[in-house]
Amino acid sequence: MRELEERIRLDGQVLAGGILKVDSFVNHQVDAGLMDRCGQELAARFASLGATKVLTAEISGIAPALTTALHLGIPVVYSRKTKPITMPDQVFLTLAPSHTKGRMVELIVSPEYLAHGEKVLIIDDFLASGATILGLVRLAEAAGARIIGVGALIEKTFEGGREALRPVGVPVESLARIASMGEDGIVFAGQ
Amino acid sequence: MRELEERIRLDGQVLAGGILKVDSFVNHQVDAGLMDRCGQELAARFASLGATKVLTAEISGIAPALTTALHLGIPVVYSRKTKPITMPDQVFLTLAPSHTKGRMVELIVSPEYLAHGEKVLIIDDFLASGATILGLVRLAEAAGARIIGVGALIEKTFEGGREALRPVGVPVESLARIASMGEDGIVFAGQ
Numbered sequence: 001m002r003e004l005e006e007r008i009r010l011d012g013q014v015l016a017g018g019i020l021k022v023d024s025f026v027n028h029q030v031d032a033g034l035m036d037r038c039g040q041e042l043a044a045r046f047a048s049l050g051a052t053k054v055l056t057a058e059i060s061g062i063a064p065a066l067t068t069a070l071h072l073g074i075p076v077v078y079s080r081k082t083k084p085i086t087m088p089d090q091v092f093l094t095l096a097p098s099h100t101k102g103r104m105v106e107l108i109v110s111p112e113y114l115a116h117g118e119k120v121l122i123i124d125d126f127l128a129s130g131a132t133i134l135g136l137v138r139l140a141e142a143a144g145a146r147i148i149g150v151g152a153l154i155e156k157t158f159e160g161g162r163e164a165l166r167p168v169g170v171p172v173e174s175l176a177r178i179a180s181m182g183e184d185g186i187v188f189a190g191q
Numbered sequence: 192m193r194e195l196e197e198r199i200r201l202d203g204q205v206l207a208g209g210i211l212k213v214d215s216f217v218n219h220q221v222d223a224g225l226m227d228r229c230g231q232e233l234a235a236r237f238a239s240l241g242a243t244k245v246l247t248a249e250i251s252g253i254a255p256a257l258t259t260a261l262h263l264g265i266p267v268v269y270s271r272k273t274k275p276i277t278m279p280d281q282v283f284l285t286l287a288p289s290h291t292k293g294r295m296v297e298l299i300v301s302p303e304y305l306a307h308g309e310k311v312l313i314i315d316d317f318l319a320s321g322a323t324i325l326g327l328v329r330l331a332e333a334a335g336a337r338i339i340g341v342g343a344l345i346e347k348t349f350e351g352g353r354e355a356l357r358p359v360g361v362p363v364e365s366l367a368r369i370a371s372m373g374e375d376g377i378v379f380a381g382q
Binding site: 021025028035054070074085 | 206208210212214215216218219220221222223224226227245249250253254257258260261264265266267268269271273275276277278292293300301303304
């Protein structure tokens with residue numbers, strides 16, 4: 001998606017440790033209009049697959065997942081990192097490593113909102129190693145739901161997430177595919 | 192807002208300790224269409240005030256704040272509870288008590304995205320005691336920004352938040368005002 005690539009080129013910052021900082025339009029400050037257009041594009045790419053629910057991980061997955069769900073006309077569920085007191089005692093829980101936190105975090109979903117037979121579209125801000133998304137896949141499978149696709153705003157193709165997701169056997173779409181990044185700048189795949 | 196009140200009556204659950212559980216459409220699972228219409232309504236109520244930025248608190252403020260920002264055509268910033276490694280060392284930080292966590296949580300905003308002279312509209316899911324929103328007010332004031340209004344999806348009028356916000360001296364709007372709730376059900380203000 002040209003608009004997102006241009007925005008990453010303009011406002012993205014490559015930090016040490018292979019971190020792409022997009023805090024000015026995705027992760028801390030959110031460009032609501034851009035996020036809506038990204039959600040519209042992701043919804044269009046998966047429209048034919050009949051998803052019944054979007055699943056994402058708090059915190060930074062919420063914005064793109066919400067706008068995708070809006071354009072598909074379905075609800076979104078975001079996994080929690082800590083169990084709030086409103087959640088039942090029995091939950092679906094898995095662990096995934098956090099790239100930006102440097103430790104394992106919990107992904108928790110209430111069985112109230114992820115049911116057997118649902119067709120789940122997973123949306124997140126980044127597809128890097130695929131570890132968070134694979135955690136969401138495990139949660140959905142534990143619930144007896146079926147994954148129908150995986151979408152991300154930004155893919156770092158050099159971190160192997162697409163390969164890690166291959167066994168899931170579903171379409172994987174990302175709106176901006178970064179082939180390499182460093183002090184020289186950001187190179188998108190296919191350019 | 193009639194639609195939100197009806198949804199609360201239908202799907203909200205009153206738990207022990209004065210907790211209103213709206214996890215099926217606001218807090219864990221999100222009804223994206225409803226959230227968009229709520230954002231549209233909040234945007235309409237504040238449209239004349241010239242906000243330049245929406246400010247909210249992660250996690251459950253993100254959805255209504257994003258849709259409000261979308262309809263106002265401005266960005267949204269959500270305060271973080273932990274400082275990610277992408278954030279500069281010098282930040283705006285304050286503490287606020289969390290109703291659902293039973294302890295103090297940090298509200299952190301990067302000075303990169305909250306600047307002197309900005310006109311800030313604060314949006315959150317709940318207006319209860321007002322403690323979280325007053326924390327956001329302190330962050331915005333520390334940044335030299337001006338608060339122009341406060342909006343919430345659901346107000347518990349019996350928890351005093353509106354009175355606590357009076358010294359801020361800005362319009363306070365909420366889409367569903369709960370006057371009382373208990374085993375007998377939920378009573379909305381003005382009904």
